[in-house]
Amino acid sequence: MQISPHDVLIVIDMQNDFCPGGALAVADGEAVIQPIQRIAPHFQHIILTQDWHASGHTSFASSHPGKRPFEQIELDYGPQTLWPDHCVQGSHGAEFHPALHLPQAELILRKGFRREIDSYSAFFENDRTTATGLAGYLRERGVTRVFFAGLAYDYCVGYSALDARRLGFPAFIIRDACRAIDLNGSAAKIETEFARAGVTVIDSPRFSS
Ligand code: VGL
Numbered sequence: 001m002q003i004s005p006h007d008v009l010i011v012i013d014m015q016n017d018f019c020p021g022g023a024l025a026v027a028d029g030e031a032v033i034q035p036i037q038r039i040a041p042h043f044q045h046i047i048l049t050q051d052w053h054a055s056g057h058t059s060f061a062s063s064h065p066g067k068r069p070f071e072q073i074e075l076d077y078g079p080q081t082l083w084p085d086h087c088v089q090g091s092h093g094a095e096f097h098p099a100l101h102l103p104q105a106e107l108i109l110r111k112g113f114r115r116e117i118d119s120y121s122a123f124f125e126n127d128r129t130t131a132t133g134l135a136g137y138l139r140e141r142g143v144t145r146v147f148f149a150g151l152a153y154d155y156c157v158g159y160s161a162l163d164a165r166r167l168g169f170p171a172f173i174i175r176d177a178c179r180a181i182d183l184n185g186s187a188a189k190i191e192t193e194f195a196r197a198g199v200t201v202i203d204s205p206r207f208s209s
C-alpha cells in the first residue's frame with residue numbers, strides 16, 4: 001500500500017495505563033509499539049491522542065457509589081461503560097509508553113478531559129456531537145486519508161475510525177498495530193460496524209517503501 005503526503009497516521013492512546021501493569025491494561029498492549037515504529041516513517045503526518053481524564057471523571061466506576069468497573073450505566077448522553085480510574089491528568093499512567101518514540105508527531109490531541117463526559121473517539125465526545133476539532137485540523141492541513149493504530153481496537157481506535165467515515169474520510173485500521181479490550185464481545189461487535197461504515201482493516205506488512 002502506497003502512503004501519500006496527504007495521509008495521516010493517528011496513534012491512539014499509547015499510554016502506560018493501557019499497557020501491561022497499567023490501570024486499564026489491554027492484553028499484550030505494548031506489542032503494538034514495534035509495528036507502529038516500523039510504519040511511522042512512511043507518514044508525513046503523525047498525530048497522537050492522549051486519554052486525559054480529570055480526577056473523579058464520570059467514566060470511573062469509583063465516581064458512582066456501588067458500581068464496579070466494566071458495568072454499564074445510563075448517563076444523560078447515553079450508555080457509558082465504567083472503567084477503573086485511568087489516565088488521570090498529569091499522572092504516570094497518562095504518560096505515553098516510554099518505548100513509543102515519535103518526536104516527529106505534529107499534534108497531541110487530548111480527549112476526555114471534561115469531568116462530566118467521556119470521549120472514546122478522537123473526533124467527538126461520547127455524546128457523539130461535541131467536536132474535538134480534529135476534523136477541522138485535518139481538513140485545514142489537507143489530509144485526505146486517515147490510518148489508525150494503538151489502543152484499544154474496540155474502543156478508542158474503533159470509535160475514531162467510525163467517526164472518520166461519518167465525516168467522509170477514507171479510514172484504515174492497521175490491525176496488527178492494535179489490541180482489543182474485548183468486553184462482552186465488543187471486538188466482534190465493532191467489526192460489524194466497520195463493515196457497514198466502510199472502515200478498511202489492513203495489516204502493517206502491506207506497507208512498502
Ligand atoms: C479507552 C476505555 C476508556 C481506549 C479509553 O483508549 O480505548 N478505553 N478510556
Ligand code: ZN
Nearest residue numbers: 051086087112
Ligand atoms: Zn478513558
